[in-house]
Amino acid sequence: MNAHAKDPSFKPWYRSRWAWFVFALPIIVVVASFLTLSIAIVSDDGVVATDYYKKGLSVNQDLTRDQYARDIGLIGQLTVKGTQLELRLSANDATGIAGQPLNLSAQNYASKTEDQTIVLLPRGDGLWYGQLAEPLGIGRWQLYIESTQWRLQSETGGEPKAPLVFKAGT
Incomplete structure (x- = not known):
């Protein structure tokens, strides 16, 4: 007979707390890996730009x-x-901004x-008008006003309460 079978203090390995503790760590890591993999597959955010x-x-x-835009003081x-939307533009040299859609x-x-x-249409006197498809939602927004010759940019957090100031990028 086996020598351990006669010893009353001997316990098989599966009754030892430390054995289960040692086995639990790799099992937890494997389960967490599969959970992370499933989250990555389900929440694919796609390519930023094709x-x-x-x-x-x-x-x-x-x-x-x-x-x-900086050179003409736009x-x-x-x-x-x-x-x-209502846009008011001013510049030191207004020849590059007059009358064109933005x-x-x-x-x-x-x-x-x-x-x-959105296309902003000119109405004269340095004013352009347009309409958003939906109001700006919650969160931070990067805004660009562009023509073929110049570009202005600004940021906002949701729908602004005061007029947004646009300047040439820095």
Whole structure:
């Protein structure tokens, strides 16, 4: 017979607390790994931009447009009332801004699905008007006002209470 079978103080390994403690650690890690994998699969946030290489190459063009806006002293004030937009632009040299439609890009930091692009139409006297598809939601927004020659930018946290000031990027 086995020598341990006669010893009353001997316990098999599966009755030892320390054995289960040692086995529990790797089991917990494996379960947590599968949980992390399932979260990663379910909450896929997709590609940020499908044309990321092209956007990377256009950075220098954007910097040139920012510099042009600085050179002509371009400043904008955007008033947001619900979905209604009113933009007032002023510049030292207004020849580059008069009479052309402008694009307003509203990009939500947290959710790409809330991003909007709006065409602002000129009404004269340095004013442009447009309408959002939906009011700016909660969260931080990066806003760009662009023409083919220049670009202004600003940030806001949701719908602003006071007019937003737009300046050339720094």
